[in-house]
Amino acid sequence: MQTDHSTAQTAAPFRRRVFYIPGYDPIHPRRYRELYRKEGRDQAQISGYGLELTPKTTKGPYGWHVAGQFGAARAEADIEVLVWSDIVKTSMQQGIAATYVQLLRTAWAYIGSGALFRLMRLRKGPMIAALYPIVFLLVQLGLACLTGWGLGGLAARLHPVLGCGVALAVIWAALSLFRRWDNKIFAYYLMHDYAYSAQAGGANPPELEARMAAFRAPLRASLTEGYDEVLVVGHSSGAHLAVSILSDLLREGLPERASALAFLSLGQVVPMVSFLPQARRLRADLAYLSAQDQLAWVDVTAPGDGCAFALCDPVAVTGVAPAGKRWPLVVSAAFTQSLSPQRWSALRWRFFRLHFQYLCAFDRPKDYDYFQITAGPLPLRQRYAGRMASKSRIETPLSGYRDML
Numbered sequence: 194m195q196t197d198h199s200t201a202q203t204a205a206p207f208r209r210r211v212f213y214i215p216g217y218d219p220i221h222p223r224r225y226r227e228l229y230r231k232e233g234r235d236q237a238q239i240s241g242y243g244l245e246l247t248p249k250t251t252k253g254p255y256g257w258h259v260a261g262q263f264g265a266a267r268a269e270a271d272i273e274v275l276v277w278s279d280i281v282k283t284s285m286q287q288g289i290a291a292t293y294v295q296l297l298r299t300a301w302a303y304i305g306s307g308a309l310f311r312l313m314r315l316r317k318g319p320m321i322a323a324l325y326p327i328v329f330l331l332v333q334l335g336l337a338c339l340t341g342w343g344l345g346g347l348a349a350r351l352h353p354v355l356g357c358g359v360a361l362a363v364i365w366a367a368l369s370l371f372r373r374w375d376n377k378i379f380a381y382y383l384m385h386d387y388a389y390s391a392q393a394g395g396a397n398p399p400e401l402e403a404r405m406a407a408f409r410a411p412l413r414a415s416l417t418e419g420y421d422e423v424l425v426v427g428h429s430s431g432a433h434l435a436v437s438i439l440s441d442l443l444r445e446g447l448p449e450r451a452s453a454l455a456f457l458s459l460g461q462v463v464p465m466v467s468f469l470p471q472a473r474r475l476r477a478d479l480a481y482l483s484a485q486d487q488l489a490w491v492d493v494t495a496p497g498d499g500c501a502f503a504l505c506d507p508v509a510v511t512g513v514a515p516a517g518k519r520w521p522l523v524v525s526a527a528f529t530q531s532l533s534p535q536r537w538s539a540l541r542w543r544f545f546r547l548h549f550q551y552l553c554a555f556d557r558p559k560d561y562d563y564f565q566i567t568a569g570p571l572p573l574r575q576r577y578a579g580r581m582a583s584k585s586r587i588e589t590p591l592s593g594y595r596d597m598l
Contacts, residue, residue, distance in 0.1 A: 206260075206267035207570040209422045210251075210415040210452070212408070213274050214438075216429025216462075217386040219281045222255040222274040228552055229257070229272070233564045236554035244564060249273070253411060259568040266570040271420075275408045277434075280400055285385045289368050292381055295388040296330055302391035308468040311591045315464060315510060318499030322544070323387055323465070329380035337367035379545065387465070390430070395469025397437070405438050412442060416451040422572040424455045429501070429548065432461035432492075433475055436507075440478035443485055454488040455573035457566060458521065459551040460498055463507035468592045477597035480513040483520045489574035490520035493551060493561055496585075497528035497541065500548040504586045512590030513597065522577055523586040524561065531555040 213225060230246050237244045243262035249271065250258050256273035287295060303309040303323075313320050341364035349356025375381040392398065397405070415423050427435030439456055447454070467475050482490065494503040506523050508514050528547065529537055533556045540547055552563055560580070566573060 204267075206269045207422075208420045209268065209270040209424055209567070209572075210418070210420045211270050211272040211424045211426060211567050212412055212415075213272060214408075214425065214427045214431035214435050215274065215276075215278070216431045216460075217281055217389060219278050219285060222276055222278065225274055225552075226255075226257050228549070229259075229564075232553040233259075233568075236558070236562065236564050239554060239556055240558060240562065240565075242565075242569075244568060261564075261568040261570075263565070263569055268568055268570040270568040272567065273411065275411075277401070277404050280404060281389075283400075284389045285382070287385065289365075289372060292384055293330065293334065296327055296384060299384070299388045299391045300327060302394060302469065306394070306468075306470050307593050308470075311593055312464055312468055314589075314591055315505050315587060316502050319462060319465065319502055322383065322500050326380045326383040326387070329378060330384060333368060333371040333380070337364045337371070340364070340367050386430070390466050391469060393471055395466050395472025395475065397474065401434075405434055406441070408434075408438050409442055409445075412438070413445075413448070416454070417448050418452075420452045422453045422455055423451075424457060424567065424573060426457045426459065426567065427461070428459045428551065429462055432458035432507075433463045433466050436463070436482055437475060437478045439488065440482045443482070443487055447487060453572050453574065456482075456488055456490040456521075457573060458490070458492045458507075459563075460494055460501040460548055461492060461507055462500070462502060464502050464505060464510055464592070467507065467511040468594065470594045472594070473596055473598045476511055476513045476592075476595065479508045479511055480515050480597060483508040484515045484517045486519060488520075489572075489577070490522065491573055491577050492521035492523045493526050494523075495526040495528045495550070497537075498526075498547050498550065499544050504583050506586055506588045509588035510590060511592045512595040514588075514590070522580065523582045524577070524580065525583045525585070526551060526555075526561045527559055531557050531559045531561065533557050 215225065233244045245260045247258045249256040251271045251273065253273045254276055256271065259270040259272060261268040341360040344363050345356045345360025348359035372381060425435050425439060435456060435458065466472050467479060492507065494501045496503045504523055504525055506521065508518060528550060536556050566576065
């Protein structure tokens with residue numbers, strides 16, 4: 194036994210390259226490193242393994258290195274954030290009036306196409322999240338107009354023109370004040386998020402297509418750099434970006450003796466895009482990727498996450514599942530079971546925080562552990578080999594648009 198233990202300790206560590214694709218997030222990518230450091234430390238203490246973060250050892254704009262000790266097994270991971278926050282920031286640089294125009298266009302994109310009513314049949318949570326910014330922005334506009342009407346009416350007693358000017362000034366001042374408070378209520382942020390996906394009816398904007406093409410270069414290069422696994426993690430809106438990036442990569446053909454390729458989608462909102470009429474590229478990529486055996490694809494969501502289409506198979510519900518469909522394996526992070534009652538009680542109404550729980554520690558972990566998946570000694574395909582898909586998954590094809598490029 195001592196000989197086996199020594200051999201395990203001296204064996205080369207399992208090496209993994211991880212590419213993390215964030216969702217629609219304007220925050221600097223250092224946020225993800227600090228989140229990984231803090232939550233990884235907590236999960237390691239709870240689950241009894243070791244994690245050590247050090248500066249990145251690879252090229253790329255932003256990343257970090259992780260060394261893990263899991264019993265006698267060692268693993269190393271080079272993690273890189275594929276940054277598109279600059280595109281997000283640019284798309285959010287809309288004035289107050291332009292945001293209300295976005296509201297009308299986005300509402301029409303989903304209502305006029307019928308996508309809204311079909312999405313409601315999947316999960317209520319993300320649809321409430323989608324309606325939230327519309328309702329809040331309209332309430333803000335109503336309150337601003339009422340205040341302006343009241344104060345303008347008083348000023349109009351002195352002079353009608355003065356009353357009109359006061360009313361307009363008060364309305365604008367009130368809307369500006371509401372916008373300054375948006376870091377607490379996120380109405381403008383969510384409006385920009387949904388508007389970005391809906392602006393071209395589900396088709397990717399040119400600047401995003403160009404960035405996705407650029408992401409393929411480091412991903413392809415890593416496949417021949419001696420890693421045991423190359424893992425792509427797509428969170429929230431980043432999941433549908435990853436679907437298209439990986440589809441393009443596989444269509445080009447993988448290099449000889451390529452590393453094992455894996456895809457982990459977390460808290461995905463794919464139907465918000467794939468149900469739109471012009472999302473032909475995404476629908477084609479979903480159908481294509483779901484039938485490929487050159488990668489393993491595991492989709493993790495949780496009913497407790499009101500911002501995700503929990504346990505909705507993104508390929509099946511879009512109605513593009515091919516005859517040879519293999520992926521994704523749809524599993525639940527089961528927040529109500531993998532978090533203690535005390536922890537769940539503290540988080541259950543923090544909707545935006547719960548949407549990031551997939552990247553965080555669980556105090557009662559089950560078979561989903563983000564840090565073992567990204568920095569542990571088992572490849573994703575092996576880790577979930579034999580794992581049955583969630584029995585409560587939704588596979589009913591509900592999209593009204595199924596044409597593909």
